[in-house]
Structures are given as structure tokens and as C-alpha cells.
Amino acid sequence: MKKFLNQLKFDGKRLFLRNPQYLFFVLAMPIGFYILFTKVMTMGSASEMVTFARSYMGSMIVYSIVIGALFSLAALMQHDRQVGLVQTLRLTPNGTKYYYASLLTLMGLLNALSALAIMLVAVIVNHVALSVGTGLGVLIIAVLGSIPLMTLGVLYSRIQSVELLNVLSNLTSFPLAIISGLWWPLSLLPNWVQAIGKVTPTYLTNHLLTRFLAGNALPTRDMMGIAGWAVGMLILLFALTAWQNMTKVVIHRGSTQETPSVQ
């Protein structure tokens, strides 16, 4: 346990406490958007705005998770791999188990923290009524809904080029946010886009949150969908790792001398 906590402390400092970019993009930006769309650019009647302030909270929680997974986590893990930290740990008796356990735990905690911060802003700025039970439920849904996105972040971290990762993260996160209705209502989009949007993990998590915040029963379809995405992403991750090992190309250990590396 001590080794795990050591690793968690190490990762917590470099990923969160000493990382202003994380604070800005994953915390401040979704909160900024939330205030902008619910307080500054108001549309509709007062009662509609109350409902919107409540549901939009869920959208921004999911948006925060997307940015954290596809930008912060993916870039951190890619860099760790490239400078040889992962290889250094792999050569120790403990291997990389504490490293991966720490990052997954930390991201879970940070996602919960983002959700908590957005809920607090919703309560303070928009006077959204939230019980402790509802708040806890939101945290649980947010953390579970983040699993497919976190796995996608880990998958992306295996790309070797920093530039390619950056392009891919942008090309995934922003279209994903749009087609899954995180920024504006899905009904504004063409039917075929809506059909695609409704099967994305971001839509499914957001839909779960919206239903939960409205006091409705949680749709089994959404939960099964998230589980399906999580399993699918994990299978993809294991398949990629196995393929890289099989083709003997995962030799990057902070070295640029041996060229056949595609991780």
C-alpha cells in the first residue's frame, strides 16, 4: 500500500498540483463554459433556464472528463513512455502495476473533483438544488462513465508522435463533444448525426446524468452501452499491446537509436 501511495503522491504532484494547464483546461474551462451558457447567454423562460442549468451541469462534467482523458492523461503517459519512465519501472521488481493503478485512481479522483467543482458552481451561481445523495450519485455516474474515455486516453498514449497525438486528441474530443450534445442540444443537429451521437460514450454518460438529475430511472441501455464501450476499448488496448510485443517493436526506452518502434 505504501508503494502505491508513493506513486500516487508522485503522480498527483506532476499531473495536478504543479500543472496549471490541467487546472485551466480540465477545471476552469468547463466551469467557464457552464457560467457562460447558463448565466451570461441566457435563452428561454426562467423555468426553462433552471432546468437547463441543472442538465448542462452534467454536460460540462462529461466535457471535463473528455479533456482530462484525451489530452492530460494521454500526453502524460506518452511522455512517460518516450523518456523511459515506463521502461525503468518495468525493469524493477514491482514492474508497472503501481504506475498504472496510481494513474487510474488519480484520474478517477480528479474526475470526481471536477464533477464536484462544477456542481458547487451550479449550486452557488445558479442556485441549483442538489442533495448530498444526488451529488454522490453524479460522482459515481461520472467516474463509471469515464472508464471508456480513460481507456481511449491510454490507447492514444501508445502513439509515438507527439504531433499526431495532439491532432488526434483534438479531432476526437471536439467533434465528440458536438455530436454527443455536450455543447448544444442534440436536436439542433441533422438526424443522421444524432443517430451517431446517441451511441457515443459521452452521450450515454451525459444522458445518464441528465436522467438522474431529473429524478428519472436510469436507462439500462445507457449503462449497457457504457459497459460495451469500456470492454471494447480494453480489448482494443490489449490487442494493440499484444501486437506490439509480437512484432518485437516495443523497444523504445528513451532511446532514438533503435528505430523500429511504433508504440
Place this chain on the structure above:
Amino acid sequence: MTNPIITLDHVAFDYGRKPVLRDVDLTVQPGEIIGLVGPNGAGKTTLLNLIQGILPDAAGITIFGGQPGNPTAKAATGSMLQGNLKLPRVRVSELISLIGAQYPHALPTNEVLTLTNLTAQANQSINTLSGGQLRRVTFACAIVHQPQLLFLDEPTVGMDAQARQEFWALIERMRTRHVTVIITSHYLEEIQHVADRIAILTQGRFAYLGSWDELQDAHNGGQISFTAPLAPTAFAHLPGVSAVTATTDHITLTSTDTDLTVQSLVPFFSDLHHFTVTRQSLETIYLDLLKEDDQNEEISQPAKV
């Protein structure tokens, strides 16, 4: 005789169709320092990766009595990778402490910082260190658990002359503690001074494996330089002399056998001044071996029509 720490028995490895190692044999005894040299792409890093279990299919390799990557080997081996652990937003002491925490008998972080002359940088962000300091941090991570076997891949790249000198002094301390060390480096002069045995890897196999003295004995060439009131042509036909070069004040004989050439110079000694004999360095022998190896390779491969 004690059990060897590493045994390589006819080791071969390829990346798909590209052969990297061909029939490599090596036995490393405890406390030995082996200098592994070779041109870029010769397979040095691949060989180290195989021994450490980083690459799969390490048939023919035994380390600490087991397969590469066995638990005993992992606990007793330190590895200084070719790249530096340049992690943003991490302090020097934090990284050393993290790596130390992976082992059961790690030294206290402060002791490692003192040993590697990094105490002043303990609280500095790794990202802000110079190239030489970064190398020392990577070295500190490799020795934090007092390994019995140490792999050093290009350890002194980026270090200035003083830092290099301090680094090799540390390796000498490792020798007194009976630590086995395998070093790859492009600084052949350093390898020549520190290694008990030199392994020259080229075209995927060892072109030479043995001590520096044996290598030098087998390559008795060198240069003889002096001033003399005689024409340079007077020395051209002496035994062993392969070339004569002359400047306004010096005559230099390049000899394939310096002992023989010096003996034949005895009758001229009364006319010779500022006499020096320089034997071949590891670098020149190494380059000769590479040249020979390239020629042999060309002969063994028929020309494509």
C-alpha cells in the same frame, strides 16, 4: 570459479527480416567490467535489451541463473538507459525516491544524491537540469538499490570533462565493491581505461572479445616520431615501416610493428632527437577492425549482378 552472472550461448536476434545479432557468445564473471563498443546499428542496445528481458525470445541467455527478467535479476540489476528521465514538474529527489521505493534495500535518497554529486539539485525540477546533470540523475536511479549488476548505455553523453572524470571515479568505486558493469560508449578512450575486457560488436557478432592488453599485443602498430638531420627517405625501407611523413622539424614513421622498427633504428640513435613512440589507441585498432570486418563481409557476400 564462481558462477557467471551472465552467459550468452549462440545468441541470435532479428527484427523481422533484419538480422541484428548473429551467434553471440559471452560469459561475464562477478565483478568484471565489460566495455561493449561498436558502430551505430551494430546491435549493442539490442543485446542489452535482450539480456535485461526487455525484448522477448532471449534464447541462449542466462542471467543470475535464470531467464532474462527473472525476479532475482530484476532486484539485483541497475540500468542506466540511453535516454534521460526528463520528466516535467518532477524534482530530482522525488524521482530518485520513487525508483528507490521499487526495491527492498534501496539507499536513502540523500545518500544517493551525495554519491552522485546532486545534493545542490535535490529540489530542482528535472526539466531545468543540464545534459550532464540529467545523465547523473539517470545514473542515480540506476544505483539507488545498490545493484550487483549495472548496465550503462552511453553513460557520459552530455557530460563535460570534469563530470566525466567524476563519473568514471564512481565506476572505479563500483569495481572495489565487486559490482559487475557492462558499459556501451562511443568514448573509446574511457572504455579502454575502465574495462577489464572489451567486446567489439560489429555486423551482429563480436569482432574481438578480450582484454585491452591482449588486443594491443595483437596490434603492435604505432607511430615513431623524432627529429633528425637525415632525409626522411632514409627510414622508408626499415622493417615494419608502412609510411613516412615529414614536417619541417619532425619525421613520423607509421609502423605495423613498433618493436621491430625501433630495433632497426638503433644505428641511427646518435642522430635522433625528441624521440617518441606512440602505440595504437583503442580507437585506431577499433577502426582497423571495423575496416577488416567490412572487407570480410564484402568477400563473403557475392556481388549482385
